[in-house]
Amino acid sequence: MTINQTPSAIKVTGLRKSYGDKVVLDGIDLDIPEGSVFALLGPNGAGKTTAVKILSTLTTPDAGAVTINGHDLARNPDGIRTSIGVTGQFSAVDILLTGAENLRLMADLSHLDRRIGRQRCADLIEQFDLGEVAGKPVITYSGGTRRKLDLAMTLVGAPRIIFLDEPTTGLDPRARRTTWQVIRDLVADGVTIFLTTQYLEEADQLADRIAVLDNGRLIAEGNPEDLKRRVPGGSISLTFATAAALDDAVRTLGGQMIRNDEALGLQIPSDGSARAVQGVLDRLETGSIRSLSLHTPDLDDVFLALTGQPSTNDQKDQK
Amino acid sequence: MNTASHAVADTLTMLRRNFKNQLRYPTSVIAIVGIPVLFLLLFVYVFGGALGTAVAGAAAGRQEYVNYILPGLIIMTAATGSLGAATSTSVDMTEGIIARFKTMAIFRPSILIARVISYVTQTLASMALVLGVALLMGFSPDASLVDWIAAVGLLALVSFALTWLGIAFGLAAKTLDTASNLPFPLILLPFVGSGIVTTDSMPAGLRQFAENQPFTPIIETLRGLLMGSHIGHSGMVAIAWCVGITVVGFLWAIKGFARDRTR
Numbered sequence: 001m002t003i004n005q006t007p008s009a010i011k012v013t014g015l016r017k018s019y020g021d022k023v024v025l026d027g028i029d030l031d032i033p034e035g036s037v038f039a040l041l042g043p044n045g046a047g048k049t050t051a052v053k054i055l056s057t058l059t060t061p062d063a064g065a066v067t068i069n070g071h072d073l074a075r076n077p078d079g080i081r082t083s084i085g086v087t088g089q090f091s092a093v094d095i096l097l098t099g100a101e102n103l104r105l106m107a108d109l110s111h112l113d114r115r116i117g118r119q120r121c122a123d124l125i126e127q128f129d130l131g132e133v134a135g136k137p138v139i140t141y142s143g144g145t146r147r148k149l150d151l152a153m154t155l156v157g158a159p160r161i162i163f164l165d166e167p168t169t170g171l172d173p174r175a176r177r178t179t180w181q182v183i184r185d186l187v188a189d190g191v192t193i194f195l196t197t198q199y200l201e202e203a204d205q206l207a208d209r210i211a212v213l214d215n216g217r218l219i220a221e222g223n224p225e226d227l228k229r230r231v232p233g234g235s236i237s238l239t240f241a242t243a244a245a246l247d248d249a250v251r252t253l254g255g256q257m258i259r260n261d262e263a264l265g266l267q268i269p270s271d272g273s274a275r276a277v278q279g280v281l282d283r284l285e286t287g288s289i290r291s292l293s294l295h296t297p298d299l300d301d302v303f304l305a306l307t308g309q310p311s312t313n314d315q316k317d318q319k
Numbered sequence: 320m321n322t323a324s325h326a327v328a329d330t331l332t333m334l335r336r337n338f339k340n341q342l343r344y345p346t347s348v349i350a351i352v353g354i355p356v357l358f359l360l361l362f363v364y365v366f367g368g369a370l371g372t373a374v375a376g377a378a379a380g381r382q383e384y385v386n387y388i389l390p391g392l393i394i395m396t397a398a399t400g401s402l403g404a405a406t407s408t409s410v411d412m413t414e415g416i417i418a419r420f421k422t423m424a425i426f427r428p429s430i431l432i433a434r435v436i437s438y439v440t441q442t443l444a445s446m447a448l449v450l451g452v453a454l455l456m457g458f459s460p461d462a463s464l465v466d467w468i469a470a471v472g473l474l475a476l477v478s479f480a481l482t483w484l485g486i487a488f489g490l491a492a493k494t495l496d497t498a499s500n501l502p503f504p505l506i507l508l509p510f511v512g513s514g515i516v517t518t519d520s521m522p523a524g525l526r527q528f529a530e531n532q533p534f535t536p537i538i539e540t541l542r543g544l545l546m547g548s549h550i551g552h553s554g555m556v557a558i559a560w561c562v563g564i565t566v567v568g569f570l571w572a573i574k575g576f577a578r579d580r581t582r
Binding site: 056057058078079081082084085086088090091092093094095096097101105108109110111137153157 | 321322325328329332336339340343344414415416418419420421422423424425
């Protein structure tokens with residue numbers, strides 16, 4: 001894939017950030033072309049939010065160069081601020097104002113002409129289906145409605161580059177699909193989207209390019225297909241009748257695999273071909289195998305192959 | 320890109336937001352006015368008969384005591400106003416909307432400037448309410464127009480200083496609880512000064528503290544302006560304290576504001 005034909009919306013080299021002893025970003029390079037969706041994928045604590053904070057001018061990096069929409073972060077953060085919109089993980093709305101007043105606040109702070117600003121707010125209320133609640137204080141809104149308003153506020157200034165930090169975390173499936181549609185519409189208008197997510201499906205659905213962040217480093221980058229290709233065939237899942245049989249299998253097969261003692265299960269990275277399956281079965285006592293299934297590759301497998309641990313474990317670790 | 324060209328427009332936008340919040344949810348004004356009014360009622364009606372004699376001589380009573388205590392409670396209102404500034408600043412910071420403002424190309428100081436203006440306004444309005452209650456209770460000031468103008472100027476200065484300090488508390492505190500606890504000693508300072516009784520009646524060590532803490536010269540100056548008592552060098556000391564507190568609060572607030580507060 002050639003990515004250098006369109007100009008870069010976001011270009012990052014050697015980005016580093018530490019909080020005390022903890023290295024959060026350990027040398028990140030990114031080059032995101034205009035009009036594309038870029039997903040930064042990673043478990044909680046991988047450094048995704050820190051990356052967004054730095055790129056959206058909230059935090060200064062320890063080292064590295066950042067250029068957004070042609071503006072240098074160190075020299076002209078206000079230039080960047082005129083080009084971007086940010087929706088963080090936590091809602092950034094004034095709960096004491098009404099939805100319409102929140103939008104108007106954004107229009108005023110974006111220095112839009114009064115008439116254009118009014119029109120823009122009315123359009124967004126319509127687009128986000130906020131008509132019924134627009135006149136009520138946000139404190140009365142449900143969580144999902146607040147998120148919608150939050151996203152609408154981000155769009156008031158018609159930013160060319162939008163950062164969405166886990167935009168659908170905590171949303172119900174319907175609200176999630178609505179958000180995805182909004183993102184697709186924005187991309188159709190040529191807006192660049194920088195998305196962080198821990199949902200592999202979300203990155204797969206939306207992103208042109210995905211980078212996988214783990215412990216402050218990008219451990220893989222490519223389009224969803226590229227990444228899946230790095231784990232050809234996914235994996236073979238086996239469950240065993242007894243713990244002893246599981247032990248035997250682990251000893252016999254060796255190499256990288258995921259073992260689940262509770263379920264007596266074993267997950268072996270594999271290209272999924274008949275030969276590979278036979279190769280595994282030939283080495284095992286097949287009588288002790290209770291079940292066998294083949295796992296087609298998805299981005300979970302990317303995590304498995306790249307980090308040696310499934311992403312779901314990391315998600316369970318969070319609070 | 321020069322955001323300073325938007326300084327006035329952005330400050331007005333922020334002010335509109337703050338005033339709307341304050342008018343629609345006047346709960347903080349209720350707390351700011353409520354505490355000094357509660358003390359006013361308690362001290363004048365419960366202790367006033369006895370304390371009047373103590374502060375204004377044998378023939379004095381409740382009436383004289385209202386006149387004595389009001390300046391101290393007006394200054395206490397500046398302290399409760401500071402508490403209001405601290406808590407609502409802390410709430411705002413954790414709500415994330417300030418982080419949103421910081422990602423926009425606005426004149427950043429407008430966030431703090433508008434905040435100071437709206438809290439000072441809130442505190443001065445609260446002082447007017449406390450004064451109103453005191454007038455109903457028989458407070459009879461002995462002040463000329465010039466005295467009143469000077470008194471309002473002094474109160475604006477005190478409110479300005481304590482508002483900066485309150486905002487600094489709100490920015491420095493990691494939690495809302497801390498933000499609401501930090502300014503609390505300020506509310507009690509008029510008690511260990513000349514707010515409730517004269518400092519002459521206190522034991523030596525406490526008396527030394529009471530006479531040298533910032534609120535005493537401020538209260539004495541206000542009392543002088545409103546009641547015609549002797550001000551002396553209290554005026555200059557009061558102004559010096561206000562300027563000092565403003566500088567500390569301002570620098571501390573700027574430091575806290577620059578810090579990234581988002582989680």
